[in-house]
Amino acid sequence: MILKRTPLYQMHIEAGAKMVEYAGFEMPVTYPDGITAEHKAVREAVGVFDVSHMGEFEVTGPDRNAFVQRVTCNDVGALKPGQAQYSAILTDQGTFVDDCLVYRFEDKLMLVVNAANLTKDWETIVEQKGGANVRLRDISDETALIAVQGPKAEALLAQLTTMGVAMIPYYHFSQGKVAGVQCFLSRTGYTGEDGFEIYCRAEDAETLWHGLVGAGRGAPCGLGARDTLRLEAGLPLYGNDIDDTITPYEAGLNFIVKLDKGAPFTGLNALKKQKLEGIKRARGVPGRAAGRCRAQRHHHADRQRGDRDDLFARRAGQAGDEVRDRHTGQAGRGGGCRDAVRPPPHQEVTCASGSSRSQIWGPWARGPTPPVTRFSTGRWRAVTTS
Secondary structure (H helix, E strand, O other): OOOEEOOOHHHHHHOOOEEEEEOOEEEEEEOOOOHHHHHHHHHHOOEEEEOOOOEEEEEEOOOHHHHHHHHOOOOHHHOOOOEEEEEEEEOOOOOEEEEEEEEEOOOOEEEEEOHHHHHHHHHHHHHOOOOOOOEEEEOOOOEEEEEEEOOOHHHHHHOOOOOOHHHOOOOEEEEEEEOOEEEEEEOOOOOOOOEEEEEEEHHHHHHHHHHHEOOOOEEEEOHHHHHHHHHHHOOOOEOOOEOOOOOOOOOOOHHHOOOOOOOOOOOHHHHHHHHHHOOOOOOOOOOOOOOOOEOOOOOHHHHHOOOHHHOOEOOOOOOOOEEEOOOOOOEEEOOOOOEEEOOOOOOOEEEEOOOOOOOOOOOOOOOOOOOEOOEOOOOOOOOOEO
C-alpha cells in the first residue's frame, strides 16, 4: 500500500522524526528528544503537532444545519457561528461510526473526523443525504491542521497574530492570520491542556509550521506523545476505547447525546431504549468511571461558555505513574492520577491517587474530601494523600 503524506512530511524528515504508518499516512511518532520530553513540553510549555491526517467535510446549503442534526447525536442547534462541538456519527444501533468535531460558520458547517475512518464516515454521511438541499465536500486533502498545545500556547500565538487569542473561549474559533497565513484558530485540543488547533490551506502549512516551531517557540511533538497525553487526560481514541460495538452511554460519553434536541438522528431509537433499560456494560478509557469530571482545564470554559455539557467532561485516566506509548512501546512519565477534578477558574487543583483506589471530589463530585497536596498551577499532576 502506498502511504499518504501530510503537507509537513519534509519538515518532519528534516527534524529527524521517526516516521511510522498510521491510518494510511506516514506520520511522525517521535522526534530525537523522545516521547517523554515531548510530553513534558506540552504539560509545562508548548508542543506543536502535525495532525493534517485528520479528515474534514464541509456542508453548505439551506438545509445544512438540519442535515448535520440528523447525522450527529449532539445538538447542532445549540451552536452559534464561531462555536465548535464534540459529537459522534452513529449507526442505527446507536454505536459509533466515529467521533467528530462540528464547527459552525455563518454559511457552512465543518465536520472533523478520524483519518482511519474517513472513507466510512463519508459514505455514511452521503447515504443519509436523501433529498436534503445541501452540498457535501471532502476537503481533507486541501486542508492542513496543526495543534498548538500547552500552558504557553496562548502566549506563543499572541506573538504571531492580531487575533485576540486570549479572548477566544474554549470550543470557540476565530478567523484571521497566524504567522502571515490565513486560517481559522480553534480553542480545542486532544491533550488535556489549554491549546489551539489551526486549520489552513495545505500549501501554507510549511510557512505556519516555521512560525510555530523552533528555539523559543514550540517543540515538535509526534503521535507517541499525543497518545500518552490523551491517555493521561482520559480522552477516548476510536479503535481503542470506542468503536462500532459500543454506544456513547457505554463509553461514558452521555453528554454528547441529546435525545431531546427536537430532531431525529441516526441511532436515536436504540439510545432511547438503552437509556430506559439501563446500561448493562461500560467501556472506554481505562480509569474513567461512570461519574464525570473535567479533564480539560482551560479557565475560559466556565467563565465564558454557558453550555457546560459541551466541555470535555471526563474521568482523567491512566493508573500508575507510567504511560506506555502504544505505537513504540516506549514509556513516558504520566500523571499517575486516575481521577481528577478540573477546578473552577483560578482555584487550585485537588486530585488524589492511592495505591488501592482513587476517588474524586470537588464541585462535581460526592463524598468526603481527604487531606491532599494541592497544586496552584492548574495543571494535572499526581498528588500524595496524607
